[in-house]
Amino acid sequence: MNKSLQRARHHIVFLLALIFGSVVIYFLNGIDMKRQGLGVVVIKDKVAPELNITVRKLNKEELDAAKVAWSYFENNYQESTGLVNSVDNFPSTTLWDSGNYMMALISAKNLHIIEENVYEDRMNKILDTFSKIKLYRGALPNKVYNTQTLEMSNYENKATKKGIGWSAIDIGRLLIPLAYLQYNEPKFSNKIDSILRRWSIKDMTKEGALFGAIVKNGKESLLQEGRLGYEQYTSKMFASFGVDITNALRYDKFLEFTDIEGYSIPYDRRDKKHSTANNYVLMEPYMLDGLEFGWDYFSKEFSYRLYAAQEARYKETGTLTAVTEDHLDKAPYFIYNCIYVNRKEWVAIDDNGKVHNDMKQLSTKASFAMDALYHTEYTKKLIKKVNSLKSPRGWYTGIYEKDEKLNKSLTCNTNAIILESLMYKEHGPLVKMIPSK
Numbered sequence: 001m002n003k004s005l006q007r008a009r010h011h012i013v014f015l016l017a018l019i020f021g022s023v024v025i026y027f028l029n030g031i032d033m034k035r036q037g038l039g040v041v042v043i044k045d046k047v048a049p050e051l052n053i054t055v056r057k058l059n060k061e062e063l064d065a066a067k068v069a070w071s072y073f074e075n076n077y078q079e080s081t082g083l084v085n086s087v088d089n090f091p092s093t094t095l096w097d098s099g100n101y102m103m104a105l106i107s108a109k110n111l112h113i114i115e116e117n118v119y120e121d122r123m124n125k126i127l128d129t130f131s132k133i134k135l136y137r138g139a140l141p142n143k144v145y146n147t148q149t150l151e152m153s154n155y156e157n158k159a160t161k162k163g164i165g166w167s168a169i170d171i172g173r174l175l176i177p178l179a180y181l182q183y184n185e186p187k188f189s190n191k192i193d194s195i196l197r198r199w200s201i202k203d204m205t206k207e208g209a210l211f212g213a214i215v216k217n218g219k220e221s222l223l224q225e226g227r228l229g230y231e232q233y234t235s236k237m238f239a240s241f242g243v244d245i246t247n248a249l250r251y252d253k254f255l256e257f258t259d260i261e262g263y264s265i266p267y268d269r270r271d272k273k274h275s276t277a278n279n280y281v282l283m284e285p286y287m288l289d290g291l292e293f294g295w296d297y298f299s300k301e302f303s304y305r306l307y308a309a310q311e312a313r314y315k316e317t318g319t320l321t322a323v324t325e326d327h328l329d330k331a332p333y334f335i336y337n338c339i340y341v342n343r344k345e346w347v348a349i350d351d352n353g354k355v356h357n358d359m360k361q362l363s364t365k366a367s368f369a370m371d372a373l374y375h376t377e378y379t380k381k382l383i384k385k386v387n388s389l390k391s392p393r394g395w396y397t398g399i400y401e402k403d404e405k406l407n408k409s410l411t412c413n414t415n416a417i418i419l420e421s422l423m424y425k426e427h428g429p430l431v432k433m434i435p436s437k
Helices: 002-031 060-075 097-109 116-130 168-184 188-196 230-240 284-293 297-317 363-376 379-387 411-427
Strands: 093-096 144-146 209-216 219-224 255-260 261-269 325-327 333-343 346-351 362-364 395-402 406-410
Touching: 060 379, 060 395, 060 411, 097 116, 097 168, 097 411, 116 188, 168 209, 168 230, 168 255, 168 284, 209 230, 209 411, 230 284, 230 297, 255 333, 255 346, 261 297, 261 333, 284 297, 284 363, 284 411, 297 333, 297 363, 297 379, 325 395, 325 406, 333 362, 362 363, 362 379, 363 379, 363 395, 363 411, 379 395, 395 411, 406 411
Parallel strands: none
Antiparallel strands: 093 144, 209 219, 255 261, 325 333, 333 346, 362 395, 395 406
16 A cells, blocks of 8 residues: 555544544533433432523733733744743643643634744644654653653653653643644644554553553553543543543543532542542633533533532632642642542642642632633632733733732643633634534
8 A cells, every 4th residue: 555545544544533533522412411321320410500602702801811821832932843831931841731732822823813824833843843752662652841852851851761651631632632633724634644643542541441651660550540520521532533432431430429618519539548649629621621622511510510619619708719730839839729639628739649728729720711611700700810910921820819929830731721711702612523503
């Protein structure tokens, strides 16, 4: 078979897989809210209102906010590689943040704050980079790369020849803009094909669940990745590549509920005590699912319950609340600000499970995302509060609850999600797996 036929065959296979993924998303939207899998009743009462997506042009203040967010990507762009730093002035990125950047780039183009030629140049550059980067064990992208040299590195940005493993969750985040481009902008198809041909995507799944590779003391081990919310969000795009993620997509498999602020809050019973991971309950996966896919029936309900609990906390305490995962401008430098985690309510923890409640903050990106998705009087208060967090290099990450001081960390994650949120207001969900009739 000649090379042209091989490329054509691969392209057809990809499109068929994308159609398969559309069917999966459609199937999720049609599932009875009270039943999934083996017919187990998982939800008693639906509380989320019907939310009609209404799109409109951004006003001047919103457009200015988008331009502030884009300034992060102007200031942290590495011309030689096409990558963007995960954190301001630190030449390192993860696959999750590379996905964030690509979504920010798509959003900036759709909001007309960058020219088409800038968009194409940047997108071509990053696709070229991902077609040639070194892979962990020659199979999948390493968890971290130096944005200047493209070397595989660790989280301290120290070069490592062998790499530190892969994250299925992070790679799943990157697959979303790749699928968007393949579906909406076929001019990039050949480059996307060249990337995917190098990856052994099926190595990331086992018995329908997502698995990542970690390296400790020179030894590799595979661990199941993802908890409720994160697991289902990233799995949706694996489905579009024809990968078996039947267990990862299921919401009911490890689902439990706890009462917080008068709402039955969903959580994953695989907490730190009973597994290797923390079962964070926060906005990140649900708000991304809403902004990018328009939610499925489950994530729409769960997201609203989390939103409502945060508004209820504000009414009870007077503390504006929008919680998710975020970088910090001081130790421990990254925090999961949770509604619920490891059987505790309203706590902030690091990835080792240590509590840092003095690091709780009002999240800038969560405020913008919730305003885009819910546009209520409460979310207007959130936007008004974080409106002062602008800088010449992008939006600051948040405001500490303890003393209302600014968290001056500047990140790809925060600014990308702000751009996505504002793009949602003008165009609706970005990844339209099923075209409107």
